[in-house]
Amino acid sequence: MAVAGSAVGLGNFLRFPGLAAQYGSGSFMIAYFISLLILGIPVCWAEWTLGRHAGQRGFHSSPGIFYALIRHPVGKYIGVIGVIVPVMIYMYYVFIEAWCLGYAWFSLTGKLSLGHEVARYGDFWEKFVGWNQDGLGGSSVIFFLFLVFGLNFLVIYRGLARGIEVFCKWGMPTLILLAIVVLARVLTLGTPDPTRPDQNVLNGLGFMWNPVKADGTGMLAQLANPQLWLAAAGQVFFSLSVGFGVIITYASYLTDRDDVVLSGLTASSANEFCEVGLGGMITVPAAFMFLGAAGVIGQGTFGLGFKVLPLVFANMPLPWLFGFLWFFLLFLAAVTSSLSMLQPGIAFLEEGLGLKRKQSVALLGLLTALGCLFVVYFSKNLKALDTIDFWVGTLLLFVLATILIIIFGWGMGVERGWQEAHKGAALRIPNFFKFIVKYVCPVYLLAIFGFWVRFNVFAANPDTGRLEPAGYVKDLVGAHANPVAQLSVALILVCVVFFCILTAAAGWRWDRAAEQEKERAS
Amino acid sequence: MTAGGWITMILSVGFVTVLFGWCIVRVLTHKPEHLHGIEDIDTRDHED
Numbered sequence: 306m307a308v309a310g311s312a313v314g315l316g317n318f319l320r321f322p323g324l325a326a327q328y329g330s331g332s333f334m335i336a337y338f339i340s341l342l343i344l345g346i347p348v349c350w351a352e353w354t355l356g357r358h359a360g361q362r363g364f365h366s367s368p369g370i371f372y373a374l375i376r377h378p379v380g381k382y383i384g385v386i387g388v389i390v391p392v393m394i395y396m397y398y399v400f401i402e403a404w405c406l407g408y409a410w411f412s413l414t415g416k417l418s419l420g421h422e423v424a425r426y427g428d429f430w431e432k433f434v435g436w437n438q439d440g441l442g443g444s445s446v447i448f449f450l451f452l453v454f455g456l457n458f459l460v461i462y463r464g465l466a467r468g469i470e471v472f473c474k475w476g477m478p479t480l481i482l483l484a485i486v487v488l489a490r491v492l493t494l495g496t497p498d499p500t501r502p503d504q505n506v507l508n509g510l511g512f513m514w515n516p517v518k519a520d521g522t523g524m525l526a527q528l529a530n531p532q533l534w535l536a537a538a539g540q541v542f543f544s545l546s547v548g549f550g551v552i553i554t555y556a557s558y559l560t561d562r563d564d565v566v567l568s569g570l571t572a573s574s575a576n577e578f579c580e581v582g583l584g585g586m587i588t589v590p591a592a593f594m595f596l597g598a599a600g601v602i603g604q605g606t607f608g609l610g611f612k613v614l615p616l617v618f619a620n621m622p623l624p625w626l627f628g629f630l631w632f633f634l635l636f637l638a639a640v641t642s643s644l645s646m647l648q649p650g651i652a653f654l655e656e657g658l659g660l661k662r663k664q665s666v667a668l669l670g671l672l673t674a675l676g677c678l679f680v681v682y683f684s685k686n687l688k689a690l691d692t693i694d695f696w697v698g699t700l701l702l703f704v705l706a707t708i709l710i711i712i713f714g715w716g717m718g719v720e721r722g723w724q725e726a727h728k729g730a731a732l733r734i735p736n737f738f739k740f741i742v743k744y745v746c747p748v749y750l751l752a753i754f755g756f757w758v759r760f761n762v763f764a765a766n767p768d769t770g771r772l773e774p775a776g777y778v779k780d781l782v783g784a785h786a787n788p789v790a791q792l793s794v795a796l797i798l799v800c801v802v803f804f805c806i807l808t809a810a811a812g813w814r815w816d817r818a819a820e821q822e823k824e825r826a827s
Numbered sequence: 828m829t830a831g832g833w834i835t836m837i838l839s840v841g842f843v844t845v846l847f848g849w850c851i852v853r854v855l856t857h858k859p860e861h862l863h864g865i866e867d868i869d870t871r872d873h874e875d
Binding site: 571574729 | 832835843849851863864865868
């Protein structure tokens with residue numbers, strides 16, 4: 306129950322449908338499944354194994370773990386990625402948690418009873434999150450954010466996380482059951498608006514699953530977009546928490562008697578069941594039925610569920626109850642995820658700088674509060690959130706996963722890695738995964754990254770033939786640069802520099818401790 | 828919904844459902860004592 310419950314989060318029910326809609330669904334799913342089978346699951350096993358291996362050498366923070374794994378001073382700076390990723394994702398994740406709590410409250414109090422007009426739900430959400438203008442005023446989201454942020458740090462400061470986990474062990478299966486009920490309602494919606502007969506349940510499923518787009522864009526043409534592959538792999542990593550710095554940190558506290566193979570696979574499969582079997586079958590088809598094909602695209606990665614699902618609940622009996630339960634349980638799922646995101650930062654501050662847990666929590670609280678304020682202030686089109694989500698929540702996950710699999714397959718060696726993985730294991734990994742881990746994963750990851758650089762950083766302009774940036778890179782340089790996107794990347798760089806400075810200090814402490822130990826031994 | 832869409836959907840949803848069911852059966856039948864989810868691992872730093 307604990308393993309399965311911990312897998313459910315906002316990535317399953319909000320981020321995944323948003324990305325599937327953005328990248329053309331059916332083709333995105335093909336890239337997604339290839340990424341899951343030959344990247345997600347193998348890298349997940351590698352991360353659990355490497356974390357436990359380094360933990361037995363006395364390191365529990367990502368920089369320390371990579372220092373132990375790579376056995377070179379540069380290793381600890383590579384490990385900084387494992388702190389940056391969860392800390393920066395937390396900065397926007399907690400904002401979305403506040404949306405969930407807000408929507409649970411609005412459902413309970415009837416404020417979300419907006420009838421059956423699609424536009425009213427869109428307007429409500431845009432006003433709530435500050436989609437139309439930057440700034441901190443004019444929306445109750447700040448109040449909910451304050452509550453959620455305070456709750457997260459109170460729980461972790463007081464060491465109450467265990468209580469929340471016990472509650473979630475039963476709350477998360479309830480969320481899954483509720484999702485099955487909602488799925489049944491979505492699949493029986495038929496044609497919600499008789500004046501638009503094309504927007505029916507079958508076409509909604511077709512929008513989600515057809516490999517060829519409605520506009521005739523073929524599957525191969527869609528799969529030729531490297532950003533689609535990057536997004537698909539990034540989503541697999543995001544929802545499995547692979548390359549996040551979280552698994553490697555927690556696994557470092559395990560012993561040889563603990564299983565990492567079946568634990569990793571069960572968590573991954575529970576997560577995929579929620580994501581593909583439930584999240585993918587609910588939100589995108591429902592969005593198509595209410596918004597149409599044109600309306601689904603451009604809604605932002607996380608926004609779709611907030612605009613569409615209240616409409617699904619409005620078509621059910623007791624909409625306030627279903628709405629409240631759905632968003633509150635989603636909020637709880639998000640809380641468990643965000644609490645786990647704080648641990649890599651706390652572990653680093655404790656281990657690297659010698660701070661006590663409460664001091665670490667306080668310092669991390671200040672840092673994440675500043676970052677969170679940045680994301681909330683620059684809310685117009687959720688540009689800051691979207692930019693950090695891509696550069697950190699997709700690209701850096703991808704980079705860390707690549708480093709992990711290279712360390713596992715080539716640094717540690719696949720045979721030794723296999724031995725390490727199977728200590729205490731209740732399940733044997735099929736041997737063909739050795740070939741996948743050693744050759745297929747690194748080549749696949751590096752190829753996607755290479756193609757992404759070639760076609761997105763240096764894309765050919767079809768009109769002029771000149772090489773110009775595209776996609777998210779276009780927001781940063783050139784004539785179409787966006788100042789908020791530039792500031793967001795500047796914030797990421799500031800965090801990188803800050804944690805590198807702290808890591809240098811940590812490295813000095815570790816080296817001094819190692820020398821003292823050597824002196825004592827001699 | 829095209830034939831390609833049906834195939835993609837059935838294979839995708841079927842695969843994740845069967846995999847999840849198989850894992851649950853493995854967990855329940857073997858009852859390994861040392862299975863862990865991320866959040867139930869003791870980080871051993873709550874003493875101070």
